[in-house]
Amino acid sequence: xxxxxxxxxxxITKRGQNVTFRCDPISEHNRLYWYRQTLGQGPEFLTYxxxxxxxxxxxxxxxxxxxxxxxxxxxxxxxxxxxxxxSAMYLCASSLxxxxxxxxxxxxxxxxxxxL
Amino acid sequence: xxxxxxxxGPFNVPEGATVAFNCTYSNSASQSFFWYRQDCRxxxxxxxxxxxxxxxxxxxTAQLNRASQYISLLIRDSKLSDSATYLCVVNTxxxxxxxxxxxxxxxxx
Numbered sequence: 315x316x317x318x319x320x321x322x323x324x325x326i327t328k329r330g331q332n333v334t335f336r337c338d339p340i341s342e343h344n345r346l347y348w349y350r351q352t353l354g355q356g357p358e359f360l361t362y363x364x365x366x367x368x369x370x371x372x373x374x375x376x377x378x379x380x381x382x383x384x385x386x387x388x389x390x391x392x393x394x395x396x397x398x399x400x401s402a403m404y405l406c407a408s409s410l411x412x413x414x415x416x417x418x419x420x421x422x423x424x425x426x427x428x429x430l
Numbered sequence: 431x432x433x434x435x436x437x438x439g440p441f442n443v444p445e446g447a448t449v450a451f452n453c454t455y456s457n458s459a460s461q462s463f464f465w466y467r468q469d470c471r472x473x474x475x476x477x478x479x480x481x482x483x484x485x486x487x488x489x490x491t492a493q494l495n496r497a498s499q500y501i502s503l504l505i506r507d508s509k510l511s512d513s514a515t516y517l518c519v520v521n522t523x524x525x526x527x528x529x530x531x532x533x534x535x536x537x538x539x
Contacts, residue, residue, distance in 0.1 A: 356532055426471075
């Protein structure tokens with residue numbers, strides 16, 4: 315399967331613990347995005363990378379959240395000191411990242427986080 | 431005002447019916463528009479891009495009205511497999527995608 319992959323698919327943790335999620339984009343894609351989705355809502359943008367550079371962060375991304383894409387390939391999203399309000403589906407997407415503004419983003423299956 | 435607004439539904443329609451979803455967006459600088467489909471507990475998948483001239487893909491037709499900042503999706507001859515949440519998505523060109531909350535469709539036998 316050459317699509318976007320995410321790991322783990324599910325994570326249950328206790329409040330206050332740290333969690334880390336991984337995303338592997340489609341191999342030739344330069345842009346990588348993280349979104350968060352809660353029940354009954356559409357996905358909300360968190361941050362994105364052009365290669366290894368983190369170009370934009372949403373105000374939703376508090377200082378407990380950090381994302382990296384060290385070699386411009388896979389990315390990790392870490393949440394420190396998790397809170398119950400962090401429970402959500404965390405979606406990763408990737409795109410080619412060329413000059414075409416109407417480029418398509420392809421989503422991974424998501425990591426579903428439950429904070430107890 | 432939300433950036434992208436959709437009627438959440440649910441729309442419950444019989445097989446074979448025609449159903450239309452509407453979406454409005456607030457940012458007049460928006461440059462590209464999409465409809466994504468999301469099945470329960472799955473990731474969003476691109477259904478179609480929306481072009482100014484309108485476009486059709488089989489049973490699906492998308493329309494864009496820039497003056498009214500309005501996007502629509504028409505599904506003809508609904509199938510049971512069309513049951514899903516349909517997300518209206520907008521891109522201003524400088525920021526990543528902005529999603530509506532989605533419209534839930536249930537096609538009933």
